[in-house]
Amino acid sequence: MFADRSASIPKVCYEIFVRSFCDSNGDGIGDLNGVISKLDYLADLGVEAIWLTPIHPSPSYHKYDVTDYYTIEPEYGTMNDFKRLLAGAHERGIAIYLDLIVNHTSTLHPWFKEARKSKDNPYRQYYWWMTEDQIDHLGISERQTSDDSQVVYPWHENPNDDEKYYGLFFKGMPDLNYHSDALREEMAKVIRFWLNDVGVDGFRLDAARHVYPIWDNGESISFWEFFSKIVGEAKPSAFTVGEVWAETEEVAPYFRHLNATFHFDLSFALQRMLIAGRDEQIIDRLLASFNLFQKYNPLFVNAIMLTNHDQERIGSVVGGNIEKIKLAASILLTLPGQPYLYYGEEIGMLGLKPDPYIREPFLWTPDPEDPQLTHWISPEFTTLKTVAPLSEQNGDLNSIFNHYKNLIHLRRSEPALSQILAPNLQPVRLGDDQLLAYFRPHAERSLVIIHNLGDTEMEFQMPADKSLFTEVLFSTDPEHKSVLTKSRLSPHSSIILAPPRNARAAEKQ
């Protein structure tokens, strides 16, 4: 069912909120030509795949309510622009993943405009409709809020209609109803169009757990069986990464039909750990989740992130503390899986909800009139006063940007760090949960990684079986240069250790 693509799985991915990234034509709105102009930047950073937030026509600024699955939002460019972006990315060895929203459309989508006209309209069956009595009978007039939707009343009035329609996220986003075979065939066409006619490399799948509503629970996973069959037939190499924003136990079954899912539990655990300065036994919990995932898919890809466009930015979560921002990156980029950087994390962008303010303009240069700078929103958190723009961080060896870049390149070049399938991970127990330590065994060269999560210096005693690990591959503690001489780690610092070269033969045995 799953093609073996271990050699070609992108090792570091990058999420771009297109509207905020880079403007090419002076209207203040980020666009596809802006992204094209930054492909060299992304290749230099070491990115191997880009997830573009939705680029389809849509009435909203975030574009998660699609009105046409076949064209490009005019604010962002044209299909020719998109094809040039794809070609430019591929020339640089970068894959492009499209954000595909199958759970709902906009109310302005032609399907819904038809559906709402009358009960016997052929498009009616594309959506969920019920009378007040039916809703009450099933006891579904209210829903429990979830991490991804605060909506309590998901049924919305259609004027002059005794039936309401279901919209889990918002009344402007009616949920699609995949009991309709006609709708399934329409979505299959959309999938084939993007994979075959246009040539994208995969999909990021929005709201994957909500495709069927709660009263049809269980059907969502079988929908993804249908979906992955269409994808596999159209393009066996295509990659799918699902947004299943739920606890690990609920996420695991989605691996039956998706290559990857985002690890939200890990994201929130890392955030809590960075705030508290204490490990939450994250390595043991990760190993437990891997056990669960591999039951459903031995080739599972654990998609990991600090935050995405729906979460408060990591820079703000750690109070703008640059050492902690670097520590967050050091953890993410040394854990197994496929990391997704949220644009701007690499320069320490800040942002707290509401949503538009976690999606602020990327700061390229110190020039407030920089034509690349998007200005569709007036930023509250990431400004020239609070965040050093990329051009200033570029030449500063101690910048957040160079920290990210060094770690990304180390991740790509060290086989122990870049292994994605069958994640190689073991805990290293140092006896104090202010320290987070783990082992990445690998036939080429195994590594020990130690982080000091707290704000006091920590001493540690390396376990006897790791005593050979004294060569410092990477360190944010100035005390540790090429060889580990003291078993101490300064606050919020990290080290990556390997056995010295002449000891490696012994370590392999």
Ligand SMILES: [Ca+2]
């Ligand atoms: Ca523009």
Ligand SMILES: [Ca+2]
């Ligand atoms: Ca749904």
